[in-house]
Amino acid sequence: MNYIAHIRESDKHIQTVEEHLLEVKKLAESYGENLGVKHITGLAGMLHDLGKYTNEFREYILEAVENPDSPPKRGSVDHSTAGGKLLYELFHKKGNLDRFKGIIAEIVGNAIISHHSYLQDFLSPDLESKYLMRVRDKELAEFELTKQSFFEKVMTEKDFHDYVDKAAEELKEFLTKENSKNYAEKLMFLTKFIFSALIDADRTNTRLFEENKTDESVYNHEKLFNTYYERLMSKIRSFKEQPDAHSRINLLRAEMSEQCEEFAYKPSGIYTLSIPTGGGKTLASLRYALKHAQLYNKKRIIYVVPYTTIIEQNAEEVREILKDDAHILEHHSNVIEDVNEDDENQDGLMNVKQKLKLAKDNWDSPIIFTTMVQFLNVFYAKGSRNIRRLHNLSDSVIIFDEVQKVPIQCVSLFNLALNFLKTYCHSCIVLCTATQPALDFVEYKLDIDKDAEMIENLNEVMAAFKRVEIVDQATEGTFNNEKLAWFIEEKMKEVQSVLVILNTKSVVKKLYELLKEKENGTLIYHLSTSMCAAHRSNILEKVRKHLREGEPIICVSTQLIEAGVDVSFDCVIRSLAGLDSIAQAAGRCNRHGEKDKQTVYVIDHDEENLNQLKEIKVGKQVSKKILIDIRKDPSNHGGDLLSTQAMERYFKEFYTEFSADLNYFIPPLKKNMTALLTETKDQSDYHLAYRHNKKKILPLFLTNSYHTAAEHFQVIEDMTTSVIVPYEEGNEIIAELNGNGSIDDLTRLLRKAQQYTINLYSYEREQLEKQDGLVSYLDGKILALKEGAYSTEFGLNVDNDSQLSVAMF
Known part of the structure; x- marks a missing residue:
């Protein structure tokens, strides 16, 4: 009898269970090879749909196909438990205990039982184990038939045990790497990686079957990166032919770009790139990434930016230079809401939800632009759509633009993820910003390499790129919109263009409407995150055209315009915020040194409600203290609000203010998220945890609370x-x-x-x-x-x- 995994919608062709299991195994092995865990990922692929070897599932799927308008049997036909149960019975039951095989049974078993939802808690905060409730306690009526079919059709029992032996050897090697004793942390990331590889392999194979394709058309990253590098260098060489090629700033940009290429010869690690605003950061980091990818055979280059608003311009700039639309992915946000519902009872059937689930959303492009929110969601958020992308972060060059914008509560989680990518995933990390923050000011420190900075003589470079004067208008009084509108009108008598950056969308909109009412012939534009990317891009293109042609123009914007947007105004007015934001705003003024030093005014706007924007509020307070100190004694911080000394003080005070929030505290549980993910209940290899109510022993190697942690995680507090x-x-x-x-x-x-x-x-x-x-x-x-x-x-x-x-x- 043929047992059925899927039935194709178009021609009703059957994919057998053994075909699906072996094909998913092969794909999962390829995903795990880079980490040296191909047999662990392959084991998950080979067992994930083991429960489809039942008459119950065969009848269910046949009935569903014959009667699509009246679905069969309410409720789920459980086909996910069997694979986890088989591993538990063979390698985890009392008397069969081998430490490494027991851990394999748990991490692979959890991935298998969860592949239609999200990883289960090994041990929840209330000492319940959803994992054991499935693999140990759940009865499966046809389990003996399932095992027999697997060993007959997929792999013999002897070969299977040999395969698990190889997986256990891989685990042993993984755990002893780097001589670190923090096994819980290592196993947390390994479990998530295994789960990611399984989810992607399963969905990819199912999609290929449904589309009647035999294989994925994989790009040749080595050939692509060679082509990209030549196109980039051609663009860089063209700069030397421009009339201003030998200007001081352009010569400095060229020198920093060359330093980035030289640095690319170093082995992969965690490095910093502190190019000042307007210093050609995007092209210099791309040059580093392409050269490093060529030298160390990396599979993809990933740009991670703080806001969706930065993606479109950076991606467009790179797309134009590399002359390739097909292989550059912009991932702003999840268009599909991943509510993490268990869809096990729909597996094997093709409907709208299944099509959406199978649509490619796995970050397999050679160049990807995404946001910090999406990056953190990959590691920590609920939903299989997020974690599916994790394995594709391995063997990559990952560039974090404006890394100082890592959300405060996520700093420790961010550091943990980067350390894992560096140590185990052979990825190279570049922290790219004009203002490097103190990211080691936390419990979990970032493992930055020695001599990590790519740019030489940073203080001299910073001084050379100083193109504006910061004027303090914030310590002697406040502005409302009426006063600010008058101030803008006065400045427009002196200059051709003014950019105003305020902290909240509502105040930006009101100021824009007030300026429009005056109708004095000046072009006025408004930008905010209430607009989609295409809309913002259209407005920015018009703004740049007017700036080039020297027409009088005012642009009123939220902070979205601060980072990664190539515009150059004669004058910038910035509502008081963190020093890093003020520095970024200053980068939109006299950006290319076109004129003698222009002015950036810092004001204190009293109509902005920052009660829900705690980080901006604290940043504003710390910046104001520094401004007051400079006003009292101009020799403080060299009299420069944006000096290295001022920045160091700013970040130290800013992070000190948030010291209680740096490790993602979860108030209802009175725990840090890192504790849920990495805490062990005792120091032994094999934990005996008790349920409060029944005093029932729960024998576990791992005690992480993955599901609980994911349910409480959100990068932005208001979802x-x-x-x-x-x-x-x-x-x-x-x-x-x-x-x-x-x-x-x-x-x-x-x-x-x-x-x-x-x-x-x-x-x-x-x-x-x-x-x-x-x-x-x-x-x-x-x-x-x-x-x-x-x-x-x-x-x-x-x-x-x-x-x-x-x-x-």
């Missing part, structure tokens, strides 16, 4: 929801959102939709729902704004009463 907006091509994407497209069609649409999404805070979503401004697609998995809920002037309109036909200018 946001991604929605597609009806702006330009966004309208076409929304129109195409139905369940009839292929998986390839959905993959294409979802990638295209990245440019046409915004993130809603919970209160914004509630308001839109009240005003009937939202519509859902694909069984509620994707949300879009209705036409009236998006304005071509402001973006999001929670009142749902915009007139899109009215042009902005």
Whole structure:
């Protein structure tokens, strides 16, 4: 009898269980090879759908295909438990204990039983073990038949035990690497890596079967990176032909770029790149990454930026130089809401939810641009869509742009992830910023390499790039919008362009409306995260054109314009915030040294409500103290708000203020998240934990609480929801959102939709729902704004009463 894994929707062709298990095993092995754990990942692939060797599942899937409109049997047909149960019975039961095989049974078994949801707690904070409740306590009626079928059709019992022996040897080697004794931390990351490899291998193989393809078309990263390097160098050589090639700033940019290439010959590690704002950071870091990838055979280059708003410009700049659209992925946010529902009872059937699950979303492109939120979600957030990407972070060059923007509560978690990527995943990490923060000011320190800085003579370079004067308008009084509008008008009598950066969207919008009312012939633009990426890009292109042509222009923006946006204004006004933000704002003034030193005014705006923006609020307070000290004694910090001494003081005081928050404390549990992920209950190799109520012994090697930790993790405190907006091509994407497209069609649409999404805070979503401004697609998995809920002037309109036909200018 043939047991069925999947039945193809188009021609009803059957994929047998053995075909699926062996193909997923092969893929999973290829993912684990780089870490030296191919047999551990392969074991997960080979056993994950073991429970489909049952008559119950065979009847279920046949009935479902024959009656698609009336699904069979309410409830789940459990096919995930069997693989974990087999490992538990063979290698974990009392009397069969071998330390390394017992740990293998737990980490692989947990991945298997969780592959339709998320990793289970080995031991939860209340001392329950969801893992043991499945693999030890759950009865499976056809388990003997399942085991017999596996050993007959997939692998003989002898070969299987030999395979597990090899997996145990890999684990032993993994645990002894670097002589570290922190086994719980190592095993936490290994478990997540195994789970990632399994999720991606399973979904990739299922998609290939459904699309009737035999293999994934994998790019040749070595050939691509060689081509990219030649194109980049051609662009860099062209700079030497420009009229201002020998200007002081351009010569410095060229020198720093060359230093980055020389540094690329060093082995992979964690390094810093402290190029000043306007110093050519994007191209210099790309030059380093491509050269290092060539020399050390890396598979991909990943840029991680603090905000979605920076992605589009950086990606466009790189895309233009490398002349390649196909292999550069922008990943702004998860367009599909991954609510982590258990979909085991739908496995094997093809419906809208399954198509969305199988759509390519696994970071397998050679060059990827993503955000800090998405990077941290890969390691710590709930949902298989996030963790699926983790294994693709190995063997990569990962560049963190504006690394000082790591959210305060995530600093320790960030450091742990980077140390794992460096030590075990053979990845190279570049911390790229104009203002390096004290990221070792925490319990879990970052393992930065010795002599890590790529740029020589940093103080001299910083001084050479000083192109603006900071004028303190913040310590002697405050501004409201009326006073600020008057101040802007006065400055426009002296200069051609003014950029105003404020801390909150509401105040930005009010100031913009106030300036528009005055209608004095000056072009006025507004930018905020209420606009989708494509919308912001269009506005920025117009702004750059007016700046080039010397037309009078005012731009009012939130902090989104501070980092990674190549604009150069005559004058910048920055509402008081952290010194790093002020430094970034200064980088938008006289960016290329076109004129003699221009002015950046720092003001204190009294209409901004920062109660929900604690990091900005504290940053503002610390910066103000430094400003007051400089005003009292101009020799303090060399009289320069942005000096190295001032920055060092700023970050020390800033992190001290947040010292209690650096390790992601979870108030309801009275625990740090790192404790849930890495804490052991005692120091022995084999833990005997007790349930409070029944005093029942729970024999475990691992006691991590993965599921509980993931449920409490969110990078941004107020969770946001991604929605597609009806702006330009966004309208076409929304129109195409139905369940009839292929998986390839959905993959294409979802990638295209990245440019046409915004993130809603919970209160914004509630308001839109009240005003009937939202519509859902694909069984509620994707949300879009209705036409009236998006304005071509402001973006999001929670009142749902915009007139899109009215042009902005």
